[in-house]
Amino acid sequence: MNVSNDHVLELVNLKRKEGFKYLYDYFFPSLCRFSYRITKCLSESEDIVQELFVRLWKSDVKFPSERALVSYLYLSAKNASLNAIRNAEKAKKAEKVEMNELEKIDNGDISIQQIMIEEEVHRQVYTAIYELSPERRNIILLSMQGFTNSEIAKIKGISINTVKTLKLRSYRILRDSLRPIFYSLLF
Numbered sequence: 001m002n003v004s005n006d007h008v009l010e011l012v013n014l015k016r017k018e019g020f021k022y023l024y025d026y027f028f029p030s031l032c033r034f035s036y037r038i039t040k041c042l043s044e045s046e047d048i049v050q051e052l053f054v055r056l057w058k059s060d061v062k063f064p065s066e067r068a069l070v071s072y073l074y075l076s077a078k079n080a081s082l083n084a085i086r087n088a089e090k091a092k093k094a095e096k097v098e099m100n101e102l103e104k105i106d107n108g109d110i111s112i113q114q115i116m117i118e119e120e121v122h123r124q125v126y127t128a129i130y131e132l133s134p135e136r137r138n139i140i141l142l143s144m145q146g147f148t149n150s151e152i153a154k155i156k157g158i159s160i161n162t163v164k165t166l167k168l169r170s171y172r173i174l175r176d177s178l179r180p181i182f183y184s185l186l187f
Helices: 002-015 017-039 042-058 066-106 111-130 132-143 149-156 162-187
Strands: none
Touching: 002 017, 002 066, 017 042, 017 066, 042 066, 042 149, 111 132, 111 162, 132 149, 149 162
């Protein structure tokens, strides 16, 4: 920009399209080259500069001078480029951690895989339990919490034999509904 471009500065401050078009056309190539010197990636640099202009358009910042505008553009491009490098490094570290976990699984450390299987079995067992009738469901859940048949009978106000019968029938239903799932996990 030069002294004759005070009008452009005024248009930018007023958020006029003509001012931003001129600013974009005038600064985009040099800001991309500047960003590229930091990121070493042309497409990323172009994205950074493009986003810089979008943020500028959306912001409420007003520039007192041409020099302030130019400084803002280059400083923003520098910061965004450095942020992109930092984010790329974080992504690489996260990818390495993920690859290490996958290698552990491949090398026989099945801790993650085991956890996944256990959680899936747990979910399917509870899903099957919640498909039982409310009375049977309550007896099975109480039994899973460690209550004895006599304690369950007292809590529910029914005989011990009724508790035993309901538990036995519930276990048969659960076994039949869960059998295909457990076979699929084994093979």
